[in-house]
Amino acid sequence: MTQDELKQATARAAIDYISPRLEADSIVGVGTGSTANFFIDYLAEIKGQFDGTVASSEASAQRLKAHGIPVYELNSVDGMQFYVDGADETNPALELIKGGGAALTREKIVAACAEEFVCIADDSKWVETLGDFPLPVEVIPMARSLVARELVKLGGDPVYRQGVITDNGNAILDVYNLKIEQPKDLEDAINNITGVVTNGIFAKRPADVLLLGTSSGVKTITAG
Template identity: 80%
Template sequence: MTQDELKQAVARAAVDYIHPKLDSDSIVGVGTGSTANYFIDYLAEIKGSFDGTVASSEASAERLKSHGIPVYDLNAIDNMVVYVDGADETNPALELIKGGGAALTREKIVAAVADEFVCIADGSKWVDTLGAFPLPVEVIPMARSHVARELVKLGGDPVYREGVVTDNGNVILDVHNMAITNSKQMEKDINQIVGVVTNGLFAARAADVLLIGRESGVETVTA
């Protein structure tokens, strides 16, 4: 199977996984990226089974709306039954690196609200130690150089992602060459740097369930 076929398989599996959990009042959180896009397309097939969605990016919101799926502001909802999103890396504890698509802050907010966080990924995203994929950090623009210096002190090699502005109007530093052995502490340490909005480590709020696409089929992994 190609990587795209694996992404499609886990996206389909995610719809099958969440469908029994939904009712007419349910709100589904929807992430951002290529795998999430497949999920949105398949979710449209059961759009009569739930009330609507909250999207983690403007791009996902537009794709949902194009399918006739209602999209709500997060402030307008009281409860979210599930959040489904991809990842750039996942370890066996289901701690993640996210943010390759620059939507990490909104993704982290939506994940914090959801009762259950379902991660969908192809097998290439599975690692023993996070950090081979550069860790995205969303930064207030005026603090970019200061934050970069502080990230160097933490052992990383930050690179400004040129030409990228987040949906929140901020910039991204991608931190290379970090083997992240204590994900929760690293997430906390980076977030404490003045000028950081948040970073792409999802360790304090890791995934609850991982649907991972492999050549042998889609595996369900729980932490």
Template identity: 60%
Template sequence: MLSQQELKQRVAAAAVEYVLPFMGADVVLGVGTGSTADLFIDALALHRQRFKGAAASSERSAARLAAHGIKVYDLNEVQGMPVYVDGADEMDAGLNMIKGGGGALTREKIVASVAERFVCIADESKLVERLGAFPLPIEVIPMARASVARRLELMGGRPQLRSGFVTDNGCQILDVAGLRIDVPASMEAEINNIPGVVTCGLFAIAGANVALLATQQGVRELRRPS
């Protein structure tokens, strides 16, 4: 039986094969953040001469790309990208996701919004029937932390400050357990409208277009329902 690390390596390699047809001398790829994205970057480096560079969703990923000799572009320099590749903490059959376990949710959402398609790469443990077992990360402006937490409690959540953590944007993360996420896009909009919220880790209004899911039987490709 393959370990979770081996499954991640397998799906990272599959993701590189998926993006190869989009590569070209003028192409900038979007790259996410996390342990699976790290493996994707490592595998992508073997093809660094086939594309222009990458836009990263975190300082961590930017450093890893640069270490492999891949040019990293500020997103303000990028007009568009054919594809953005990133992992997920949870994903349902509709390719709605919870992201932000690594704290890069806001930049992930921004970079993904510039790409023509979002490809989620994950191992089979991330596929769930309903989102919410993984606490929902919410990036907040520090002065609003307590007021946002009170609003989340009224929604049935149990928010907890991610202690000692500051995002690349200089903000804080509330990890919220106990939310009943029946309609992910509606909850995403509701939370994002709370004053002081930068963004929440629900990716449902604009979820993944394609998911590559590593299983013991191989890598499955799932598509977002139209």
């Protein structure tokens, strides 16, 4: 199977996973990226089964609206049953690296509000130790150099992602050459740097379930 076919299979599996549990007032959080886009397209097929969505990016919101799926501001909803999103890396504890699409802050906020975080990914994203994928860090623009110097002290090699402005108006530093053996500790350490909005380690709020696309089918993996 091609990588796109694996992504489509995991997106379809996510629909099969959430559909039996949706109710008329359910709110579904929707992530950002290529795998999430497949999920949005399939979600349109069952849009009559739930109330609406909260999107983690303007791009996802536009795609949802184009399918006629209601999109709400997070502040206007009381709760969220599911958050479905992809990942750039996942380890066996379902701790993730996210942010390749520069939506990490909104993704982390929406994930924090969800009762259940369903990660959808193909098996190229599965790793034993996070860090092969460069870690995105969203920073206040005026603090970019300050944050970069502090990231070097933590053992990383930060590179400014040229030409990218997040939906929040901020910059992205991609941190290379990290071997993230203690994800929660590093997530806290980076977030404590003055000028950092957040970083792409999702360890304090990992996924609850991973739907992993493989050549032998989609595997359902739970944390622990």
